Amino acid sequence: xxxxxxxxxxxxxxxxxxxxxxxxxxxxxxxxxxxxxxxxxxxxxxxxxxxxxxxxxxxxxxxxxxxxxxxxxxxxxxxxxxxxxxxxxxxxxxxxxxxxxxxxxxxxxxxxxxxxxxxxxxxxxxxxxxxxxxxxxxxxxxxxxxxxxxxxxxxxxxxxxxxxxxxxxxxxxxxxxxxxxxxxxxxxxxxxxxxxxxxxxxxxxxxxxxxxxxxxxxxxxxxxxxxxxxxxxxxxxxxxxxxxxxxxxxxxxxxxxxxxxxxxxxxxxxxxxxxxxxxxxxxxxxxxxxxxxxxxx
Numbered sequence: 362x363x364x365x366x367x368x369x370x371x372x373x374x375x376x377x378x379x380x381x382x383x384x385x386x387x388x389x390x391x392x393x394x395x396x397x398x399x400x401x402x403x404x405x406x407x408x409x410x411x412x413x414x415x416x417x418x419x420x421x422x423x424x425x426x427x428x429x430x431x432x433x434x435x436x437x438x439x440x441x442x443x444x445x446x447x448x449x450x451x452x453x454x455x456x457x458x459x460x461x462x463x464x465x466x467x468x469x470x471x472x473x474x475x476x477x478x479x480x481x482x483x484x485x486x487x488x489x490x491x492x493x494x495x496x497x498x499x500x501x502x503x504x505x506x507x508x509x510x511x512x513x514x515x516x517x518x519x520x521x522x523x524x525x526x527x528x529x530x531x532x533x534x535x536x537x538x539x540x541x542x543x544x545x546x547x548x549x550x551x552x553x554x555x556x557x558x559x560x561x562x563x564x565x566x567x568x569x570x571x572x573x574x575x576x577x578x579x580x581x582x583x584x585x586x587x588x589x590x591x592x593x594x595x596x597x598x599x600x601x602x603x604x605x606x607x608x609x610x611x612x613x614x615x616x617x618x619x620x621x622x623x624x625x626x627x628x629x630x631x632x633x634x635x636x637x638x639x640x641x642x643x644x645x646x647x648x649x650x651x652x653x654x655x656x657x658x
Contacts (some may be wrong), residue, residue, distance in 0.1 A: 372459035373452075373459055374412065376452055376459070376462060377402060377462065378402075379457075381449060383406065384405040385403065386403055388400045388402050389403075391411070392634050395631075396420045396567075397413045397415055397420065398415075399412070399413055399414075400414070402464075410449055410466060410467060411446065411464070411465050411467055412463070412464050412465075413428070413431075413462065413463045414461070415427065421455075424453065424455060424460070424461025428451060428461050428462070429451070429453045430568075431565075431566045432463060434566040435447060435566060437497060438566075441491075441495055443491050443492055443495060444560065444561055444563060445563055446466045446468055446564060448463065450463075451463050468561055469561045470560075470561035471556070472550065472551065472553070472555070472635075473550065473553070473555040474588060474632060482596060482600055483600060484558070485553070485581065488548075488553065488560050489548065489578060492545050492548065492577065493542045493544070493574050493577070494543075496543075501544075502571065503541075503570060503571055503572060504570035504571065504573075505568075505570065506616055507616070507620035508615075512619055512620070512622045516622055518642075521649060521653065524652050524653055525652070527656055528619055528652055529619070531612055531615045532615060532616060537612050539573035539575075540573070541572055542572070542573070543569075543571065544569065544576055545563065546568035546569055546570045546576065546580070547565055547567075548563070548577045548580055549580055550585065551631070573613055574602070575613040576616075576617065578601045579598075579616070579617035581597065582595075582597050582614070582617075582651070583651055585597055586647050587639070587648055587651075590647060591647060591650045591654050594651055595654055598614075605658060606655065611656070614658075618648060621648055624641075625644045626644060629641055629644040
């Protein structure tokens with residue numbers, strides 16, 4: 362069985378071994394996320410799988426819905442243009458694993474967080490279009506805002522308070538009408554695997570929703586802004602949906618930026634763990650500049 366020193370969730374690994382029908386000899390943590398414990402499992406015969414365990418609240422409390430959704434979406438995506446893991450086993454309520462757990466296949470490739478060249482941005486924009494082209498029947502749940510009124514508070518690190526006041530005013534307006542589409546909802550470079558310049562996998566489907574296409578574009582853009590700078594984000598948005606933002610489109614981008622309050626530092630720490638030098642101060646300043654660009658657009 363697994364070396365107990367390789368994981369803090371041995372009960373879930375034992376469940377995965379039973380469900381998988383393999384003797385798991387190693388469970389190595391995967392870095393980059395903050396909602397789940399992610400483990401790469403290796404079986405005695407050399408096969409590998411990925412185990413997601415919802416060990417952190419509030420995601421653990423909602424684990425049954427989140428992980429059931431992820432399994433169902435992975436099944437939906439089989440045979441589409443969007444490469445996603447294959448669900449291998451699910452313990453949505455954690456009754457057997459101890460915590461809500463989902464076992465899935467390993468995809469080839471690796472994260473590509475250092476590049477921001479034209480070829481990468483073009484490919485990422487094409488991926489967004491492929492996701493939005495998925496024919497989802499039945500539709501997933503309606504999107505949820507990650508910028509509720511409780512977040513409409515000026516962050517202590519803000520350098521331009523007036524920008525944030527304007528952002529909160531935008532979000533207080535009626536929600537713009539939109540034509541809905543299938544959304545990943547958490548689409549950004551941290552959830553995309555690459556190999557030789559080609560996308561080989563899109564992971565983390567727990568938040569899949571139905572809503573405005575602009576939400577996926579905005580979320581990927583905000584992430585790019587903090588990782589590589591606001592100009593990269595602007596170029597990416599232009600590739601996806603050319604033209605000025607206008608009031609309706611602006612609303613969704615503001616929503617995404619405010620969703621990172623009170624502090625975006627949780628995003629920057631995994632980057633530093635991978636040797637990418639983005640300080641907390643840089644992430645905050647870039648997020649604020651992204652907001653300025655959105656409000657001006």
